[in-house]
């Protein structure tokens with residue numbers, strides 16, 4: 001079977017991995033995982049014991065979880081097509097640094113905001129967490145704007161996997177009304193440019209189950225049951 005990306009809905013951070021696979025252009029399939037029910041269920045935990053998405057199953061059945069590991073796996077396949085850089089190069093270090101920032105500081109800034117939506121909390125706890133989350137989201141946007149340094153793309157002079165991953169997280173700021181992105185002009189331009197990228201439009205349509213066309217190698221969806229049955233039969 002082609003590689004399968006298990007992506008979480010709604011609005012999951014798997015978004016960037018879908019964009020990356022589209023850009024890579026090689027055949028792949030998708031498996032839709034509803035959060036939290038299916039992601040934390042026993043069946044999916046057979047593929048990722050952590051119970052989180054994304055997870056990638058490679059064509060030889062190996063399982064890779066954690067966005068950084070998945071993006072670096074895709075990156076290694078995309079060096080020839082200019083999607084990423086060879087380990088040991090300065091560009092690789094820059095990309096890895098940016099991905100690490102996005103995957104830790106930037107991603108985690110939203111955690112308090114998600115917590116108040118996903119858990120029952122009393123009014124004062126909600127106010128404290130909301131203020132803390134918004135302050136973190138503002139801080140990490142200011143940091144990222146400084147790292148962007150007036151360039152068009154997060155790393156180097158062309159799009160990279162960092163821009164793909166950024167897009168999946170950045171939209172959470174709108175959902176939580178945590179910032180006005182126009183206060184960060186460089187990030188705002190990047191967001192607008194990426195929003196019109198065919199792979200970003202595709203990933204958005206996939207999440208929302210809208211009709212769409214792949215500009216990469218998407219071969220269709222496969223269900224979790226089908227994947228588990230195929231693995232058992234191996």
Ligand SMILES: N[C@@H](CCC(=O)N[C@@H](CS)C(=O)NCC(=O)O)C(=O)O
Nearest residue numbers: 008012013035036039052053066067
């Ligand atoms: N460190 C992980 C974090 C993955 C993560 O938190 N995934 C969320 C979606 S963005 C998830 O699957 N949550 C499970 C749930 O909400 O049930 C990564 O970078 O891939």
